[in-house]
Amino acid sequence: MAKEDYYETLGVNNSASDGELKSAYRKQAMKYHPDRNKGNKESEKQFKKVNEAYYILRDKEKRAQYDQSGHQAFEGNGGAGFKDSNSGSGFSDIFEEMFSDFDDGFGGIFGEGGRRSRKTNTKEYGDDIRYDMEISLEEIFSGKKGIIHVSTKIKCKSCNGNGHETDSKPETCPTCEGHGQVRTSQGFFTIQQTCPDCRGEGEVIKNPCKSCGGSGRVDKKKSLLVEIPAGVEDGTKIRLTGEGEAGIKGGPSGDLYIFIIEKPHSIFKRDVNNLYLQAPIPMITAVLGGAIEVPTLDGSIVKVKIPAGTQSGSNFRLSNKGLPEIRQKTRGDLFLEAFVETPVNLSKKQKDLLKQFEEDKNQKSTSPKSEGFFSKLKDLWLEK
Secondary structure, eight states, X not given: OOOOOHHHHHTOOTTOOHXXXXXXXXXXXXXXXXXXXXXOHHHHHHHHHHHHHXXXXXXXXXXXXXXXXXXXXXXXXXXXXXXXXXXXOSHHHHXXXXXXXXXXXXXXXXXXXXXXOOOOOOOBOOOOXXXXXXXXXXXXXXXXXXXXXXXXXXXXXXXXXXXXXXXXXXXXXXXXXXXXXXXXXXXXXXXXXXXXXXXXXXXXXXXXXTTTTTSSEXXXXXXXXXXXXXXXXXXXXXXXXXXXXXXXXXXXXXXXXXXXXXXXXXXXXXXXXXXXXXXXXXXXHHHHOEEEEXXXXXXXXXXXXXOTTOOTTOEEEETTOSOBOTTSSOBOOEEEEEEEEOOOSOOHHHHHHHHHHHHOTTSOOSOHHHHHHHHHHHHHHHXX
C-alpha cells in the first residue's frame, strides 16, 4: 500500500513554512496522542504517521529530498534514520522537544524541557492577602490614614525562614537525587513529574525548625499604617507590595491588596466625582422665591437662591462642591434636585386661606402644567 503524503498527513500544502509545519504538527500530535486515545489502535497508528511526517519535513535537507523523490528518497536506508517509540528514539524525542515549552494538557508529560534538570532553588512566593476596608463618603472626600490589623504569615525568626534548625542543613533528596523531578515510563513516553518526597525542592529537611515545623514561617497578626488618598472610588484596589504572606522556606512575600468599600450615605449620592442631593423646598419658598441652606462634605453650609415658581424636579448646580479627583486639585460638582414640600398640620385659619386662594377665579392661571394635563385628558375622552 502506498504511503500517505507527508504534507497531507500534517494537513498543510507543500509550500508551508517552518512555523506552519510546527503548528500543524502540534495540533495533530495533540489530537492523536495515545494518552488521549487510550486503547485506540487507529489513533496510535495515526500518531506514528504524524511524527514520521514531521521528522522528515522539519529537516531542510530531508524535506528537499522528499520534495524531489517522495518516499523513494528514503527507501533502503531505514527511513532516513527515523525510528519508532519501541527503539527509544525518533518521534518520542521530537514530541518531547516540541512540547518542552508547551502546556500539553497531560499533567506535564515532559516537565521542564522534557529532560531532567538540576533544581534551581527557586523560592516560592507567599500568598497575596485581601483586606476589605469600609470607608465613608466624608473619609473619601478628605482621604483617610489609619491602622489596619491583618492576620498573616511572617518569616520564622528562629530559623530565619530556612525551615531547619540552625545546627543542621537540608539534604539532597534521595528520591530524585536533587533534581526535583522523577521520571517514569508510561506507554510510549517517559513521563517527568514533580518529586512526591521533596515536592520539587530537590532537598529534604531531616531536622525541621521546631517553631515553624519546617515551613519557614509562622502565623501572626500584624498592624499596618495605610493611607487612602482622597477621591478613591468604590471597588478601588490598593496594592502594598511585600505585605502579604511570607514565602515558604525563605521565599519572597506576597502582596496585600486593600479593596475599598464605600459606605452608603444618608443624604448624598455619588457618580464618579459628582454628588447629588435631593433638597426639600418649603412650598412658600418655592412659590414666592427665597433661599435654602445646603450642607456640603467639606463641612460648610452653602446658601442656594430659589427663584419664585420653582417646581419639583428643578435642578441647581454648585460648581466645585463635589468630590476631589484622586491625586488632583480639581473637584466635581454638587447637583441639587428640588422637590416642593406639601404643607402638613395646617391650622383652620391656614386651611381657610388656602381655600380662599383656590376659589379666587379672578386671578391668572397658577397651575399651568396641571391645567394643561387635564385639558389633554378631556380632549382624549371627547375623541372617544
